[in-house]
Amino acid sequence: xxxxxxxxxxxxxxxxxxxxxxxxxxxxxxxxxxxxxxxxxxxxxxxxxxxxxxxxxxxxxxxxxxxxxxxxxxxxxxxxxxxxxxxxxxxxxxxxxxxxxxxxxxxxxxxxxxxxxxxxxxxxxxxxxxxxxxxxxxxxxxxxxxxxxxxxxxxxxxxxxxxxxxxxxxxxxxxxxxxxxxxxxxxxxxxxxxxxxxxxxxxxxxxxxxxxxxxxxxxxxxxxxxxxxxxxxxxxxxxxxxxxxxxxxxxxxxxxxxxxxxxxxxxxxxxxxxxxxxxxxxxxxxxxxxxxxxxxxxxxxxxxxxxxxxxxx
Amino acid sequence: xxxxxxxxxxxxxxxxxxxxxxxxxxxxxxxxxxxxxxxxxxxxxxxxxxxxxxxxxxxxxxxxxxxxxxxxxxxxxxxxxxxxxxxxxxx
Numbered sequence: 001x002x003x004x005x006x007x008x009x010x011x012x013x014x015x016x017x018x019x020x021x022x023x024x025x026x027x028x029x030x031x032x033x034x035x036x037x038x039x040x041x042x043x044x045x046x047x048x049x050x051x052x053x054x055x056x057x058x059x060x061x062x063x064x065x066x067x068x069x070x071x072x073x074x075x076x077x078x079x080x081x082x083x084x085x086x087x088x089x090x091x092x093x094x095x096x097x098x099x100x101x102x103x104x105x106x107x108x109x110x111x112x113x114x115x116x117x118x119x120x121x122x123x124x125x126x127x128x129x130x131x132x133x134x135x136x137x138x139x140x141x142x143x144x145x146x147x148x149x150x151x152x153x154x155x156x157x158x159x160x161x162x163x164x165x166x167x168x169x170x171x172x173x174x175x176x177x178x179x180x181x182x183x184x185x186x187x188x189x190x191x192x193x194x195x196x197x198x199x200x201x202x203x204x205x206x207x208x209x210x211x212x213x214x215x216x217x218x219x220x221x222x223x224x225x226x227x228x229x230x231x232x233x234x235x236x237x238x239x240x241x242x243x244x245x246x247x248x249x250x251x252x253x254x255x256x257x258x259x260x261x262x263x264x265x266x267x268x269x270x271x272x273x274x275x276x277x278x279x280x281x282x283x284x285x286x287x288x289x290x291x292x293x294x295x296x297x298x299x300x301x302x303x304x305x306x307x308x309x310x311x312x313x
Numbered sequence: 314x315x316x317x318x319x320x321x322x323x324x325x326x327x328x329x330x331x332x333x334x335x336x337x338x339x340x341x342x343x344x345x346x347x348x349x350x351x352x353x354x355x356x357x358x359x360x361x362x363x364x365x366x367x368x369x370x371x372x373x374x375x376x377x378x379x380x381x382x383x384x385x386x387x388x389x390x391x392x393x394x395x396x397x398x399x400x401x402x403x404x
Contacts, residue, residue: 006329006330006331007329007334008327008329008330009327011327011334011336011343012336012341058325058327060325060327060336060338061325061336061338061341086325088323088325088336088338090338112323112338112339113339151339179339180339225340246343
């Protein structure tokens, strides 16, 4: 397996294209919400320049997320720019803008998949997590994706008040036509810090949750992929320290993080080219501050609350 | 034999100094290719069939043609078995 050291460019770019969102989810790691767009988000020229650089350097796979990416004023033009140049693109959305017309357009443009967050199998549970969210509108949006022939993925974030519906949500995802279902542990950062007493699960609850997902993965084998990461954050970061994924996280203002779960910034698309940033990325993982932060997490897991206090390497 | 192949719809290929990478974006799996495997994938992407690929590589690499044919057949079989390559007609 080639390490990121050997590669000429990233293999995957996860791009939060805006921090604006119509919802204010309890667990949002980006602290997105209405009126939460960064004041210095990339302008149109910068946005298309970044896309062109990624395509020129043959980044094979991108995702657009947010915030709510479909609220970006140039969203469809950005999608078109990537897809027309052969990039594989996934959209990560809350599903509230998936009208039949928009789904048809996404299909026509050739997106690889649309991932919709479904944090409840019922309106009440969904609404507790996804503040201002509308369950029925989200479900209708997913059905519109299916009708338009857009590949569907469903994402679920567990919390104390929705984990009992985990099995039902997997079933619902399959009934809605999802090709993949994703889940893992909800992170203690962003909005989740303030809402943690409503969100946190004990180790025993996680054991039960992952047991449900293991059974569902078996039940749907060959029909829908059920992916979930049981590893805790510390374990994941220790692994990444040895073997960084060839993945850049691009923030709405063009800053680039080495991984979402750390505060370290290795570049800025407003001032630097993709090759420069990629070079910085590879060096950044060797920076002793990264190893120290991860080491310190073992003693103080609450340090993840500081992920938005960016550290420029 | 003679049927042309193509990379599967969700597979992207990129050349690298060490050979290349194939990224299967549905499963998000990355496959690393050495120089020989990358050369085969490049020929598949260019629309050549298995026989043509073996002949073209025999021109470029030293070694007995029969061995090169076997290696190409093995690589293509492996790529097909992993769902990374499919017949063009299925496209």
